[in-house]
Amino acid sequence: MPTSGGDGQPPARRYGPTERRVIEPVRRFRPGDTVIRVTRPKYRGFERRGSDRLEASLTLEEPRSPLGRLWRVLVGVPISSELEIHERLTKKKALAVFSSDALSSVAYAPQETVVVLLAAGAAAIFWSLPISIAVVMLLAIVVFSYRQTIYAYPSGGGSYIVAKANLGETPGLVAASALSVGYILTVSVSIASAVDQLVSAMPTLLPLRVELGVGAVVLVTLANLRGIRESGSIFAAPTYLFLVSMFLMVGLGLFHLVQGDLVVAQPAQLPPPITALTPILLLRAFAVGSAVMTGTEAISNGIPAFKPPESRNAARTIVAMAIILATMFLGLAVLIVFAPIIPTAEETIISLLAHGVFGESWLYYLVQFSTVLILVLAANTAYADFPRLASLLARDGYAPKQLAFRGERLAFSNGILMLGLMSALLIVVFGGSTGALLPLYAVAVFAAFTLSQSGMVQHWRVERGPHWHLKAGINGIGACATGLVSLIAASTNFMNRDLPIVPGLPLGWGSWLVLVIVPAFIWVFRTIKEHYAESEADTALPTDSEELDQPLRNIVVVPIAKLNRPAVQALRYAQALSNDVIAVHVATDPALAREIEEKWPTRGRGVPLTIVESPYRSLTRPLLQFLAELRRHEKAETVTVVLPEYVPDTWWQHLLHGQSAQFLKLSLLFTPGFVVTSVPVHPKSDEDAEDIVPLHA
């Protein structure tokens, strides 16, 4: 009868391997005088950190393959968990860190508003002024609404958190997926617009639009895998450079406009109007223009990074940012209408105006350069926000838990890679066109705004502090306004026939994509959550369980295909696991079976051999049935199948050795009560290798 190694009585407390004593001879000066030292074993590649506690050293992380070395060069040396930085930001630095996304929007929102209006002829661009005023009013509403969030959620109030806490799971998930889409589009739109600005200054790059965009996404992704964090100093310089050059340009532009000597290049030929100036067109222009507010919520996500008093500093910063943004935006709108500035496919409004104000001087290049830079920084903020949101979702069980792991450089590497991949894909699908991406962006961002503000309304209704009616009212107005914008953006840009999905078909990309992706994300979130909950319940450790406390009865079987070195090694290994090993040969070739039977008494190591004849020449099925019957008769909880596995040097050689072992493993993996163990037998030349991770010491 087979017996298991562990036999019922609770084992005594034993020393762990690193605490076991080693006797080392120590040589002394006098010959014949042997001195021994009793010591603990030295584990190379580790530092001792206490009783049976080691710490892995950096040498273990050395790259070993050429690909690994390339990755090391691109991404850098791993960073220890202890070095995580929790920097606190002054208001000035915080403005730089959190506003690049919002401020950079002036590079594309006015531009694309004018492009939409131009469809109704050059005269229609006058409407960009009233639209801009409406957008600024909307901005004021949103900022007031968010000020309240900042005070109510001093530890950071992203849309996902606020909506989930106040409205429940589903609205929270809607917000999360709208936000995810928003972050992806932040990268796509910012990079596409940066490419527009670059191309305006260097028109020879025009045909490389998409390639430049994808290249920029790859660079920003790599930089973030290296773990660029929101360090105020890195961000401050480009942001303030952008503000200075922008205010200088708009100010000088307005001065020249009043003087009457502002000359902006006009397009050689205006495209003919293709539509009348309908309300739909105006709404579409408004939806595009409101994209200037994207990024406004960043400050309310980042409150804990402010110096105390955090909420107050954050509230002041958001107001300051809104005023700066509104000023730039309105100034630009006035210039656009009265100069007038009419953008072309080759040159953006910013570039036309900079040319008009500064000519071809270095100041022109300063404006363009700082605009490109702040747009890239804006894309970069999504690389901090999206992986953070993904890790929150992963921690709540809605996303694969791999998204919550920090990579070797402390960044959420998986989230970063995912973001880079999806935004690059969008740039390719939309041909690098900022104008085509913008409506989608507006839909997603304003949907998230709406849920966050609605959540705040509910928050006040439940909390009922002083003036709660007023506070709920402000947030309510914010929710209504942003909800309306979201609806407008979705309905007026539902499908764009200029971007066909399949060339030739009248189906185009458009904001419907967001309306498909958001529910799809929610479905994925829920399915993942459900599975994690199920597996959590399945793997939970019962507080007391008869079964889990008893020793396990296991029997060991070695299938023999041929009586060779791997087979004997497998028998030796099996005998190290159990005193009662059973060997079985499935006989498809009688000659081979006879040969094994003849050799068995001398080479079989005393193990009983059962022959299973298989007249239909199948190996797996008779073996599986034999194992199942054996388990039943021997009343074993587990049957361990020890398979000899010859490991050839290259992958194609595996194909030459039959895959019966793999089939068997796969079949048994899905059958409770069986454990398959391969005993790898290596080509003799390989068996010298000892160290797994070669150490330099």
Place this chain on the structure above:
Amino acid sequence: MPTSGGDGQPPARRYGPTERRVIEPVRRFRPGDTVIRVTRPKYRGFERRGSDRLEASLTLEEPRSPLGRLWRVLVGVPISSELEIHERLTKKKALAVFSSDALSSVAYAPQETVVVLLAAGAAAIFWSLPISIAVVMLLAIVVFSYRQTIYAYPSGGGSYIVAKANLGETPGLVAASALSVGYILTVSVSIASAVDQLVSAMPTLLPLRVELGVGAVVLVTLANLRGIRESGSIFAAPTYLFLVSMFLMVGLGLFHLVQGDLVVAQPAQLPPPITALTPILLLRAFAVGSAVMTGTEAISNGIPAFKPPESRNAARTIVAMAIILATMFLGLAVLIVFAPIIPTAEETIISLLAHGVFGESWLYYLVQFSTVLILVLAANTAYADFPRLASLLARDGYAPKQLAFRGERLAFSNGILMLGLMSALLIVVFGGSTGALLPLYAVAVFAAFTLSQSGMVQHWRVERGPHWHLKAGINGIGACATGLVSLIAASTNFMNRDLPIVPGLPLGWGSWLVLVIVPAFIWVFRTIKEHYAESEADTALPTDSEELDQPLRNIVVVPIAKLNRPAVQALRYAQALSNDVIAVHVATDPALAREIEEKWPTRGRGVPLTIVESPYRSLTRPLLQFLAELRRHEKAETVTVVLPEYVPDTWWQHLLHGQSAQFLKLSLLFTPGFVVTSVPVHPKSDEDAEDIVPLHA
């Protein structure tokens, strides 16, 4: 110190599991009277076949999935190894079995000869008569040459065997690869020609040429997977039907020709001559015409299937076949030249002549039908020959040994599938054109002929029996003649611009393909042989080996990721394998590590736990290094790593659980001295499943 279960002393002889005694209560009539029976366990799904010997029953082979059931319907119930048939054939049946390939060639060889000549205008087809006479002379030489092989190799003398035995390994492999290519082309050419005949009788099918060809290959492949064997009775009827209808047609045709009242439909318009009647054109026509001899070698492969005296009967059969073939071929040539019969893309020579002789009567359809049938039978012979050759190569170590396994219906299934796949591919690439495939066929077949005859020359030189000079001379003439034809076929059809590889490029398919495939096959054969030799040496069982006789020292390690049910199951399992188990936790999250440490004293089953802190958050590398160091310090031959593995229900759920275990397995598989064992933990609902193969009894 950990100890292994097997502890040095040789274990005593034990009963195998099927011989162990089981005590069964037997109920009797009187109450309170308990009778027990001591019996051996009943293994369901098996028959007992002796001491510790079972035989798997057919019930185990029952298909379990819908796909499995479909396969069962297509391929049939498995056949027991005992039922292998060794039928002996009379000369008449043998003629039918082995000649379908050769005799069917009259359906395409004369046809394609005329097509080649037509390029020089209608007058040029006169040359098909002298060419046919030359081909018949060649046939006589080859048949005389092969008669000698039949007497010299009474156990079957295929080109591979003869060339390898007499000329050495390389010529043997050249013959094997030429033969392989030849067999593939036998299928492609015969099926393509069968489709030509079918389409002549039913012109509406013309646009479906390629589809019909591929469909026929699939059908023949399936039939062979079912295991149609060379049963004389199946083959006799169609072959003799073909011979009768063919001789009737040719005879009546000649009669009417002499009478002067043979009327064969002439094409409405002849294509204009595109070339002069050059010697190259004549040689090309000759090469194509000599394809009539393909299949001649079949009899010399199949000598053991003849009734005794085998060699004499086989020799008589090959001569009879040659006479029948030559008569048909020459008769057709005379009719072609003097009728004249000019084939078109829509109608073959056979069809035109049958129409001329029989009109639209049922006899016309008999000719067409029997021709299609014999062509399909010809293709079918390759399905017996190619897998047999492949299994010979596999047994000699030149091909993957899977090719030597007989499938559930006793057929060499892998070889059959391979043949079907490649010949279907050729039909697609060559657009189902018999004429385009024929030159390749001739190159391959005549190359194999040449090697076989050259081998015979060497055979006589070594053996030196009576008249050996004469015998060597006959084979030498055969070798020279066939070698010349092979060269002609290769050089005059080197590249066919009408079959471009990439449309638009001036590179076409042609006989160069054979000159590429044959060396490629040889290289593959050699590489495989080399690897098998190496692995054979690696896995050989040394006659006496200190190391292999000693017990193996093994230690068991359980990496703990989380202290849950799978982890405790893994610990229980590990304790069944060894008295000294070590647990290790790689800590990337200090909070989780603390939680495990706290619970360990109560739930750790007394196993010592080592904590390895990983400040760079990598799991695999610190663990691998720890295991390597542990192995070194504990002086263990193997380290068994027991991993808890939660097995979700579906594949995508695997993705949600991280792949660290898979990475670890892969890394350790290629490192000698480590064994990885996954302990599958199933969702609780699955754990009731007991039987692996559900039995109907």
